[in-house]
Amino acid sequence: MHIPYKKTAFFVIIISTIFRLFWASQLEFGNDEVYYWLYAKYPDLSHFDHPSMVGFFIQFFTANLYFDSELAIRLAAILPTSIAMYVVFLIGRYLKNDFVGLLSVLLYNISIYGLIISGTFILPDAPMVLFWLLAFYFLIQVVPYQPKKENLLKLFLGFLCIGLAIYSKYQAIYLLLGVGLYVLFFNRKWLLKWQFYVAFIFPFVAVGLIVYWNYQNDFISYKFHNERVSFFNLKFRQASFLREIVGQIIYNNPYIFVTIILMIVAFIKKNFFFDKKIVRFFLLFSIPLMATTIYLSLSRDTLPHWSSVSYLTLLPLLAVYISTNKNIRRNLIIGCAFLMILLSGVALEINNGWVLPVQITETKEILGRKDALMDLYGWQQASKKVTKVLQAHNLTNLPIISDQWYPAAHIDYYIAKPNNMLVYGVGALTKIHKYYWINSQNRALTNHKVLYITDSRNFRNPAKVYSKKYNQFKLIETIPILRNKETVKYVFIYLLIRD
Template sequence: MKYKISYKRVVYVLIVVSTLLRVFFASQLEFGNDEVYYWLYAKYPDISHFDHPPFVGFFIQLFTFDLFFDSELAIRLAAIIPGSINMYLLFLIGCKIKNELVGFLSVILYNLNIYALIIAGTFILPDAPLLFFWLLSFYFLIEALPLEPSKDTRKKLFIAFFFIACAIYSKYQAVFLLVGVVLYIVFINRTWLKDWSFYLSFIFPLITVSLIVYWNYQYDFISYKFHNNRVSLFSLSFNKDSFLREVLGQMVYNNPYIFFSIHIMTVALIRKKFIFEKKQLWLFIFFSFPLIFTTIYLSLYKDTLPHWSGISYVTLLPLLAVYIHKNKKIERNLIRGGVVLMMLMVFTSIEINKGWFLPIEKNINKEEFNNKDALMDMYGWKQLSAKITPLLETKNLKSIPIISDKWFPLAHIDYYIARPNKMDVYGIGELTNIHKYYWINKKKKKLTSKDVLYLTDSRNYRSPKSVYGKSFNQYNLLKTIPIKRNDKIVKYVFLYLLIKD
């Protein structure tokens, strides 16, 4: 008798293995620029923030017990654990639309997707709560929207809208969930237009949107002005570089295999070579393609980021799993691909810290040494902390505040230097450069010290005189600190004492 595979058990094993590998990956790497910045959302919580809504900060507070456990791994658990739940949600969606094999393949595809596995599932970014709540809402919408209104489907619709509200409170593009709901009800199942529950459900997203609007009302709608400059829908200037970067970025972030497979599947749907149940098919279409097309359109005129549409590609994974599930060869290749990507994660984390194969670009000036190595944003901060702390102690500098005119590298300095040494940090510059620090400054005592410290490094060197030329009289270089990797210098950090007479 042939043994029947329990895909559910295999999925459990896969989720555990993926979680352990992401834990290892997260424990080996220091924070990137964006990650360490969102640590500020947890340290200084608010009902909204300049860049994004606040849920990523709430997630960090929840998983670190309000920063009681304050390390890279502890903070990244706010992405890792929800990422593991995301896999199970995709399995359930796959089972719902087809069978356990499709659910299993959906999880494999998730682990092949760089956006889902790493950007939203390992690094602590607003995409972590966004993807989590997006998939939760999508799961309950599948259970409700294709059916007629009833006591059970109304309950599921309310639950879905609650999670939509949470998704919007995580990142603004979650409003495309509401776009998907409206499109589906108007074009596929109009019976919901006659039911009171559909309209009452909007109370949840209205609450979170109201909180965001109220915060912006207090500050002259500063978030909308900031994002409008980034994503304006109308412009007359074609931005070729942004468009190419967006398309290539979507391909890389979502894995070229998944990217091209989805496009092949889409062509098959148009040519009716891939037939799928209509009511379920339109769910996937309305909850994925509008955001993909919008980001591509925006990239024609503005600089965009490829991960903005990542949630749409993740939404399509169960449908893609249905398309490919009959091909056993593809199934085996997917498993191999997942293993290779996980091994690559382990290798990458070790390589960033060891630098065995990374070239070092040497420049004549220390101020520009190896300045094109973007990985330096995630390396050397702990080493800097260990080297600079004795200097701060011997020279009695811990009582002197640290300033910078940009949120990066100030957030890194705040976490790795100021936090362990209990030093004050101030963002002194334009609001569009210091971001969250504009509000953090208000929570602290007014900066009155005539002496301040200023740190910069060869990755993004900016001389203190060029930044604060009119504010101070003396710019004394106290120490040039080399940062080494594998016994080789990879960047320099410069500590200045600025004095106002």
């Protein structure tokens, strides 16, 4: 019986999209997500932390924030990821056949990074992954082969997508590195074609926009990221290294991680027979970023998702490697179904707390601090309860200040926005990030009375933080946030007064 692999791939993508829509509708914003909502609310050529594409995606998919909910904003990740899944199908089909394309899609859906981190949560990774995979799809059809006139359109489209990927997240610069390394070592004939150099206009424009914004802002992004990713700090940090390795294994799925290693070893030992120029192309577009993040983790804290797009890049080649296993399709389908059901259960558990243990502490100011999942819960409840308190005390006319971008962004979205209030970042630039620029777009902060709102996961005593700016600190209300009838954190409302 012939199995329509292309239709099956479409079916998997549709089911995946439905599940991701469900998760997006159930979970509140995490710290990073709600921060990137600010990119859409206050658009700019670039931003302190990342380039602008994620903000533009949010504007596009929400009709410039006309539809302003967690689900609507996360559409900017969910729908592009569905397209990205189809792109890996196309890459797999290009490599061999529709069956390999289907396996590529199934592998994508067992990746925590591909399915959730970049596929559901609204982060710069969402647009970056889409444009990265599109760039790879176009370039793999062109760069490994002899330069031909009929392939120039794909070359230009590939470089256009590189530019868009770079304008999404800085890691995409490794796409240019991949092209450069392949051409330099394996196909120098492209160096004789003037069209090859013209194609670089697209990424140069993206880099130019980022550099121009930084030129206007004292190159602040580069100073910030240089502190995070310095290549020359030789002090070994075992904890960060182990966290990076374990994180890469978990984020990308242990099955994918181990099988990629086995595939590379098989290729080196000549037990995996496939077109060498294609395998080299895959490896040059993936291994350098993986190696860089591991190297950086030797001396400083890194985040596992920094290199995860490289794992997604390898999925079609991995699909070729495992395609001879007769049971692999059934096992991957079972794996996808299990992961989707498991993550749906996790989403429901975050909101209901049926199984998670409740942290017990007599100190209200630290309740929930050790529960990372609390980033995704409690702010909708806080919004209603805080609004009642502010209206009862006639305080909605005052601005809110915060000394860090989190929980400032949560407060901005869930509390300030419904009440038409302004949030100001009052603190060091390295702590308030985007709020440094938001402050200048809002009216000047001259109020003698302001509100300071925080929660027990991020509590800092305002009397210590703002002792030089204000001299009275009145606790207006301490609000319990409940889950399954248990208090899981507190929200604190302070009135700060300067005589």
